[in-house]
Amino acid sequence: MGEKLGKKWEIRFHGRGGQGAVTASKILAEAAYLSGFEAQSIPFFGAERRGAPVMAFTRVSYEAIHERSQVYTPDYVIVLDPIILDAVDVFRGLKDGGSIVINTVKSPMDFQFEQGSLLVATVDATGIAIKNNLLVAGTPVVNMPMLGAFLKIFSHIELETLEEVVMKKFGKNGKANVAAVREAYESTVVEKVRGSGKPSTEDVRRKRAVTMPVSTPSPGVAGRTRFWRDFRPEVDYDVCSNCLSCWLHCPESAIQRVGSRIEIDYEFCKGCLVCSAVCPKKAIRVSREVVV
Amino acid sequence: MKSNTTRAVRIITGNQAAALAAKNAKVRVVAAYPITPATPVVEELSKMVETGEMKAHFILVESEHSAMAACIGASAAGSRTFTATSSHGLAYMHELLHYATNARTPVVMAVANRAIGPGWNIWADLSDSISQRDTGWMQFYCSDNQEIYDTIIMAYRIAEHRDVLLPAMVCYDGFVLSHTAMPIEITDVNDFIDEYHPVWRLDFDEPSTHGNILPPDYFMELRREVCEAHERALKVMKEVEREFYEYSGRLTPLILEEYRLEDADVAMVTMGAISSEAKIAVDELRKRGVKAGLLRLKAFRPFPKQEVVEKLGSVEKVYVFDRSVSPGFDGQLFSELKAVLWDLRSPPEVYGRIVGLGGRDVTSRVFEKAVLGELDKKWVMEVIY
Ligand code: SF4
């Protein structure tokens, strides 16, 4: 293994709470370990709730891993959710010449970034998850097909090793997950894509000085939470009695009183469906959010 | 400000001085729970509120934890707030002491220092407040009753200063000061301290959330700001000390007090009531030809690093006396002193002595003997008279 000394790969997962990014990072670490590597899986716990952006990291190495920090300059990025591209800079810190796997129906050439060039892999993991009936509470769980897609560009773990771990992890759902892994592996499109090659200088994120732990109300303190939404609540005004129960209970204050009726602000509605649950008139219809 | 003060000398206990200071400092909310030896402060205040002599709300609570919670709430709502406690009561407040700091609520609290049990003991020992050292509260240690009165009043001016916004403890030895009566001047401070004008407050008309979630990206900024406020407080303390001197004619130190230190070879370092006894020892030692001096720390937090280094820069030996101990290490003041003096190119020799725990009496002879090399053990167990 002499020439391999010091060789190590860092992988960053982006997803939304509930999509299984943390599970994916752990299963990848297990498959790496079974393949003879040292491995580590780190979840990043923010204030996430179902639907909020989350990250997880996996390190794979020939040698003992001493890092305990997060991954800032990954060799690989895995994006579980196409919607997240709007809200999070998934390319941030990704090494020039590195690779990114994106769950999308688009093709690799559709993505722009500041690196000189990247290996871009795309896969319709959502479609594959639906086809294989990998749904939890109606939401397609794409983490396993995304690992299948990842192995297309990461050759140090055998597909069979990953399948073995997946089988063990999912018990009676193992078969469906393994099928999805394989299907994703086979349908992933990989291309070398050129970027602008002009990284923006320095991180310009400015921090407000925090002197007093006081926050004044503003819509969407958690940011624009519209993209957290898997389900869309809609008020049927013919049935609504304007009792204001939903207005009172909405945790994001996304329901406003406008004139003599209530209105849902879809920029900030995160799709938790508390409003629908508390409505005494059953006036709030729920449908799947249409992803554009 | 003019110094047209109305002088009125009364012979009162430390606890009464604390209660009167709170009243005269225009405290508008008191939330407190009785505990020996701070109980008389609470009794005095409730009496004055009941008779209308003091215009304040007295919030009845069922514990010290609740007392501090109520103080934080009242302070956040824009009221000048006071409480008093001791020993186990202070320990029970611990969680909320941290809260008051990060919330930047300038509550002022009197602490009648007492040991913590078991080995039930109600007597003087600084362990209760010293073990709250890292809560972010400013801490002042008094050595007589006049100081208790003056310091509580000045503490509000410091705590509420825009550059500071930190809570403050004014500490004094249980019984030794809390129950000992001495003449003190009850200066009318009407023109020294105004009604409280908060920089920020909870307001029904402009709602805001207090103490919201602060993720890793921001929390460190908040903590650094608390630390910088402590540094700024030292400057504010100097200003308030001078202003109070001009107003009352009394130079009541807020940071430190020195006694015959200018040409000293040996310095004693103390806090609290035992400092008075140490002054007697300085005079005795000088009579015997030993060039001794005293440095009394009034402020333990913020710790006046620079000032201490300046004062002790040219002495040969330093004896630090702690009326508290950190089991597993040393007296806390001793540890801090060594850390600070380490900055000097050629630091003096520093020795630590543990004295007076749980109310064991400390006389001037203890200091004398220590400096003369007649007490070479860390623990001074005997009462020497
Ligand atoms: S689903 Fe309803 S309760 Fe939940 S955020 Fe949207 S509007 Fe508010």
Ligand code: SF4
């Ligand atoms: S809870 Fe239902 S009935 Fe009441 S205001 Fe909301 S939508 Fe209308």
